[in-house]
Amino acid sequence: MAASTAPSERSGGTSRRRFLIGTSSIAGLSLLGLPGRAAAAAGPIGNGAHVPVLIIGTGYGGSVAALRLAQAGVPVHMVEMGMAWDTPGPDGKIFANTRTPDYRSYWLRTRTKQPIVNFLGFPLDKDVPRYTGILDAEDFGEILVYQGRGVGGGSLVNGGMAVTPKRARFSSVLPSVNAAEMYDVYYPRANAELGVNEIDVSWFDSTPAYQYSRVGRKHAQRSNFDFLYVPNVYDFDYMEQEAAGTVPKSALAAEILYGNNHGKKSLQQTYLARAKATGLVTISALHRVTSVSPASGGGYTVVIEQLDTTGGVTATKTVTADRVFFAAGSVGTSKLLVRMRATGKLPNLSGEVGKGWGDNGNVMCGRANHLWDPTGALQSSIPTAGIDNWDDGGAFAEVAPIPTGIETWASFYLSITDTPHRAEFTWNAAAGRVELNWQASWKQVSIDRAKSIFDKINRKEGTIYRTDLFGIYKIWGDHLTYHPLGGAVLGKATDNYGRLHGYPGLYAIDGSLIPGNTTVNPFVTITALAERNIEKIIATDL
Ligand code: FAE
Numbered sequence: 001m002a003a004s005t006a007p008s009e010r011s012g013g014t015s016r017r018r019f020l021i022g023t024s025s026i027a028g029l030s031l032l033g034l035p036g037r038a039a040a041a042a043g044p045i046g047n048g049a050h051v052p053v054l055i056i057g058t059g060y061g062g063s064v065a066a067l068r069l070a071q072a073g074v075p076v077h078m079v080e081m082g083m084a085w086d087t088p089g090p091d092g093k094i095f096a097n098t099r100t101p102d103y104r105s106y107w108l109r110t111r112t113k114q115p116i117v118n119f120l121g122f123p124l125d126k127d128v129p130r131y132t133g134i135l136d137a138e139d140f141g142e143i144l145v146y147q148g149r150g151v152g153g154g155s156l157v158n159g160g161m162a163v164t165p166k167r168a169r170f171s172s173v174l175p176s177v178n179a180a181e182m183y184d185v186y187y188p189r190a191n192a193e194l195g196v197n198e199i200d201v202s203w204f205d206s207t208p209a210y211q212y213s214r215v216g217r218k219h220a221q222r223s224n225f226d227f228l229y230v231p232n233v234y235d236f237d238y239m240e241q242e243a244a245g246t247v248p249k250s251a252l253a254a255e256i257l258y259g260n261n262h263g264k265k266s267l268q269q270t271y272l273a274r275a276k277a278t279g280l281v282t283i284s285a286l287h288r289v290t291s292v293s294p295a296s297g298g299g300y301t302v303v304i305e306q307l308d309t310t311g312g313v314t315a316t317k318t319v320t321a322d323r324v325f326f327a328a329g330s331v332g333t334s335k336l337l338v339r340m341r342a343t344g345k346l347p348n349l350s351g352e353v354g355k356g357w358g359d360n361g362n363v364m365c366g367r368a369n370h371l372w373d374p375t376g377a378l379q380s381s382i383p384t385a386g387i388d389n390w391d392d393g394g395a396f397a398e399v400a401p402i403p404t405g406i407e408t409w410a411s412f413y414l415s416i417t418d419t420p421h422r423a424e425f426t427w428n429a430a431a432g433r434v435e436l437n438w439q440a441s442w443k444q445v446s447i448d449r450a451k452s453i454f455d456k457i458n459r460k461e462g463t464i465y466r467t468d469l470f471g472i473y474k475i476w477g478d479h480l481t482y483h484p485l486g487g488a489v490l491g492k493a494t495d496n497y498g499r500l501h502g503y504p505g506l507y508a509i510d511g512s513l514i515p516g517n518t519t520v521n522p523f524v525t526i527t528a529l530a531e532r533n534i535e536k537i538i539a540t541d542l
Contacts, residue, residue, distance in 0.1 A: 044284040045304065047317040051077040054302055054321035056289045056336070059153020060523050061510030062327030063271035064530035070278035072538045077321075078281065079304055081288035082107070082149030083132055085156060085259065085268070095134065095259025098381065098403065103129040105258040107136035107149045108311045115146065115257075115364065115480060116402070116469045132286065132309045134258050137480075138331060140436040143359060144480040145331055151285050153329060154523065155266040156259050158482070159383050160233040161398060162196040163520035169390065173518055174529070176491040182528060190527035195265040196231045199384045200240070204229070207243055209252055211376035213385040215369065216399030216411055223460045225453060226388040230398065234382040238263040254403040256381035264382075287317075289328070289336065292506070293345035295320045300505065323505040326488070330357065330511040334425045334487025335434040337500070337508075342427035348502030352492040354425035357436065358485055358516020361417030363446040364477030365454060366402070366410045366466035375411060379403045387413075393452025394418035396520055410466055416483070417449035422516050425487055443478035483522050488512035490529070498533040499541075509533055
């Protein structure tokens with residue numbers, strides 16, 4: 001019922017930490033006998049290279065690891081299968097608009113795969129040239145898993161909703177992790193580094209761009225649900241300037257799913273910028289790790305394919321690394337580890353590898369409002385409102401935009417739900433690929449939980465569900481997830497800090513550690529957990 005800010009605790013407390021890191025950085029450099037900032041070689045990794053630390057992937061987990069290792073004086077090489085996303089296309093922009101997807105929008109597809117497939121009976125997808133674009137809609141048969149591809153991982157494409165879960169719920173997700181430490185130290189640190197900020201409620205109340213959220217708030221409150229203003233990494237001061245017409249528009253020009261050209265603090269602007277500024281971090285973009293195995297002289301042999309923008313392999317490189325961090329995301333890390341175990345490259349990995357995968361209970365739906373209740377032609381693409389019915393109905397719903405540029409009279413929601421179902425990645429030797437045994441029917445639990453909110457709102461408002469967004473007469477967007485989690489679960493496939501059982505020097509440090517659900521949007525938790533784990537690893541392993 002009450003309107004409140006989401007429970008994120010972001011007190012400072014980082015200055016002493018920065019000092020300590022600064023000190024250990026100097027110590028680390030002299031221990032390693034390295035010439036400081038000149039230590040990292042420029043350019044993509046070369047065949048035959050030997051690096052102290054190789055990080056697979058440049059999303060949240062990988063970026064945290066890179067920054068903290070570099071600050072401790074350890075040179076780091078990051079390998080990213082997607083593009084660098086630092087060069088404008090022919091239209092002068094780096095990223096494509098959601099209203100006009102083009103070659104930049106999808107990872108190696110010849111046709112877009114938009115989360116909302118239909119609008120007013122018309123299919124939305126269209127042909128695009130095959131390209132190493134920014135959004136991957138990876139198809140596992142019974143579920144489509146959306147992921148960001150490029151330097152910055154999911155931070156390039158996501159909604160920026162930066163939610164710290166309620167403390168009471170955290171321990172049900174990760175019982176082996178000291179919650180007091182997380183909420184006193186690592187969540188505040190993650191929020192500060194990510195640049196999380198909150199919307200000015202008086203502006204929220206007055207701007208046309210959030211009329212859709214105000215309608216969402218009104219309907220939630222009239223049905224006695226808890227309504228939250230959700231923090232975000234999009235700079236709300238910038239957004240206010242967009243509304244005033246003084247800066248180039250991004251959130252107010254429907255940019256989000258295929259990247260934001262302005263305003264959003266993706267990892268490129270935060271962790272990765274700071275990591276690169278140490279001079280000790282190098283990134284090879286359009287490089288995909290295909291194999292990790294113990295090297296005869298110690299450390300690990302890593303095989304990497306260099307890609308061109310059509311996905312073709314232009315070179316295969318073999319390098320050695322003393323330590324390897326798997327930060328390829330829940331799906332990327334799980335696929336690599338499962339394949340390495342099954343094909344004898346890393347046969348001693350735990351039987352738990354591949355297990356505990358979940359979709360964070362994602363399910364989408366739209367509601368059709370009355371004609372006197374418009375949601376606005378101008379909709380900020382950055383969601384900043386949520387409805388919390390977790391304790392009573394097992395659902396947390398974000399009030400999401402449909403930034404079509406026309407009035408739709410639709411309210412749109414992405415719900416995160418409490419679902420018991422967990423899938424497993426396995427190796428199909430005959431097909432030569434990793435498969436996921438998720439079943440489409442498992443989404444019924446998520447639908448039922450989401451209905452705990454929207455059936456009630458519909459009853460109260462005298463409204464109905466939209467049936468045109470996910471097909472013809474299909475209410476629920478239950479074919480996808482934006483929030484893959486698990487596959488190398490903390491305390492199961494790894495120890496309590498992400499060290500992979502069976503192989504000293506191999507770590508998982510991304511969403512694969514989290515067992516399938518975070519009760520809210522996941523990236524703040526992924527970041528905070530990575531902060532916790534890398535601190536321990538630097539202190540004890542390096
Ligand atoms: P991730 O960010 O996925 O990074 C993994 C990186 O590894 C990627 O860049 C891959 O390209 C790369 N990679 C994979 N395999 C390889 C390989 N073999 N070799 C080299 N590189 C590889 O992992 N979360 C929120 O909290 N709030 C939101 O508002 C939100 N909205 C979202 C909207 C969309 C459309 C999507 C797709 C996701 C959204 N998420 C949101 C989820 C969030 O972005 C996701 O949980 C994190 O990005 C996961 O972080 P990781 O570090 O696990």
